[in-house]
Amino acid sequence: MNAFDRLINPAWPNPTDGPAQRARAIARMYRTHLRAQNTRLCDQADEVAAEFGETWMLEREQLVEPEQEVTTAEAAELVHVQPHTIRQWATAKHPEDQSKTLLPRFGRRGKETLYLAGAVLEAALAVRRAQQKRTQSLH
Template identity: 55%
Template sequence: MNPDIDVQGRRGEWPVPGDNAADRARKIAHMYRARLRALDADACDQADQVAANFGETWVTPTVVTVEDTDAVTTAEAAQLVNVSEDVIRQWACTPHPHNPDEPLLPRFGWRGKARTYLARHVRDAAGTVSQAKHRKAQLTRSS
């Protein structure tokens, strides 16, 4: 619940242009969850449990305690920035837009059989992709 975002000057315009349909749906779901929690915490806990039983753990907020210098697996990286593991793998094979000789997400090493990345690099890659989506959305709107 953010009063600055809840009220928009132009009807129907989403406040974060780079968000895709899933991003928007999750933000709306989080808004509903926050309002339900404010009105009835027990009902919110029950709804959270139902979502968790179906494997939808993204609904409930979690505290992330991953330092920038931590090595994270592909699965952990995906969870860290709320994308799929396939997206993490794609980022590792995509040239960085500002330095084409470097990957968007550099690989770091291995933890057993799992590929690892530095958490800072994962966050940086997510930020780069988000900024690119935002720029593209702005260009589309101004055309």
């Protein structure tokens, strides 16, 4: 497997980030350095990217506390999956410990199911580890 395609990079600070998230974080770092050195050139690069429909580099990353309560939609956005995936995780067995649920429900807010952000991140990481393990066993 190509090192760039690894689902998990143990050296990366956020183990739930996949290859695309890691690449974007590195691109943001380069953009930050370019902006510090030459604002005009950075703005030109941003305009070119925007012409091609790419504006993600202008978005601000949000910090999430592990104990923060999140709805199904917020949980899905946090780990870049569809809301139905979060609902599936809430009923699935944990791939590393079948006696546990992959994503425990935390409670409710009105009609919304709540999860803890840290549990959502851990579930995403467990799924990635299981996917990587399956991929490695095929090779």
